[in-house]
Amino acid sequence: MEDNNKILSDILNNKLSEDIEDDAVQELADHIKKCEDCKMDVDTIQQTIRLARSGDFDVLIPPNISNRLFKVLGLNKE
Amino acid sequence: MTNPESESVLISKAQKGDKKASSILVNQYSSRIYAVAFRLMQNEEDAEDVLQETFIIMLNKLHMFEGKSSLYTWLYRVATNVALGKLRKKKNIDDSRSNNNIEFENISSLEFADWPDHLAEEFDTEEFHKCLQKAMNELPDHYRAVFILRDLEGHSTRNTAKILEISEANVKVRLMRARLYLRDQLAYHLKCVDRGDYGRQ
Numbered sequence: 001m002e003d004n005n006k007i008l009s010d011i012l013n014n015k016l017s018e019d020i021e022d023d024a025v026q027e028l029a030d031h032i033k034k035c036e037d038c039k040m041d042v043d044t045i046q047q048t049i050r051l052a053r054s055g056d057f058d059v060l061i062p063p064n065i066s067n068r069l070f071k072v073l074g075l076n077k078e
Numbered sequence: 079m080t081n082p083e084s085e086s087v088l089i090s091k092a093q094k095g096d097k098k099a100s101s102i103l104v105n106q107y108s109s110r111i112y113a114v115a116f117r118l119m120q121n122e123e124d125a126e127d128v129l130q131e132t133f134i135i136m137l138n139k140l141h142m143f144e145g146k147s148s149l150y151t152w153l154y155r156v157a158t159n160v161a162l163g164k165l166r167k168k169k170n171i172d173d174s175r176s177n178n179n180i181e182f183e184n185i186s187s188l189e190f191a192d193w194p195d196h197l198a199e200e201f202d203t204e205e206f207h208k209c210l211q212k213a214m215n216e217l218p219d220h221y222r223a224v225f226i227l228r229d230l231e232g233h234s235t236r237n238t239a240k241i242l243e244i245s246e247a248n249v250k251v252r253l254m255r256a257r258l259y260l261r262d263q264l265a266y267h268l269k270c271v272d273r274g275d276y277g278r279q
Binding site for chain 2: 072
């Protein structure tokens with residue numbers, strides 16, 4: 001990727017985080033259509049996030065841990 | 079989630095020592111605090127320690143809570159700090175001086191490779207998920223915390239910054255580096271699979 005695209009790549013990360021304004025997103029979307037490097041950059045990062053989420057699981061507090069918490073705190077479980 | 083009015087009433091009662099109100103608050107948030115503790119600590123025992131310490135701090139310091147942020151954000155901040163402190167202690171290393179961080183300072187978005195389409199089925203394999211988990215474990219704690227809060231738990235940049243007590247710019251930089259590191263590790267794994275030398279990496 002060319003040097004001047006590094007800045008764009010940083011901006012793209014903000015796009016993925018929805019931290020930039022809509023009009024800037026449109027400009028980027030137009031650029032991505034033309035730039036294979038940026039498209040690949042965005043696609044693979046999005047894929048990474050998706051895979052991390054899919055591999056993640058709902059962590060539920062085990063009942064014994066919850067019970068011990070209330071005991072340690074000296075509270076009754078409501 | 080509790081609406082702000084009822085939560086503020088509960089907090090006010092708990093601040094005056096009302097045990098029932100405290101119980102309701104603990105019950106309300108313990109699952110989510112345990113989840114973030116587990117994701118950061120990676121095991122049940124340490125996650126339980128973080129959980130207990132967080133709520134002990136809540137009960138002891140609730141009188142100091144001024145409501146500038148939501149109780150949820152405040153508890154997340156406490157839990158994250160407790161967890162990161164434990165992780166630092168465990169590694170007996172100052173995270174800011176670790177070699178890992180030096181490596182991470184050098185991560186740029188300049189080096190990456192496309193993921194071959196014909197390896198898409200690899201995404202569902204156990205090896206691939208192990209590779210992702212390993213890469214997540216390799217992230218320095220402060221980077222992993224940002225990735226977990228932003229990309230897995232869905233907190234906004236602003237909220238993540240508040241929780242971790244860092245600037246929003248810092249959240250963005252850490253998030254970008256964490257994502258790039260994970261992406262590059264997965265790309266490397268795929269490259270090895272493509273070359274047929276997985277297992278020697």
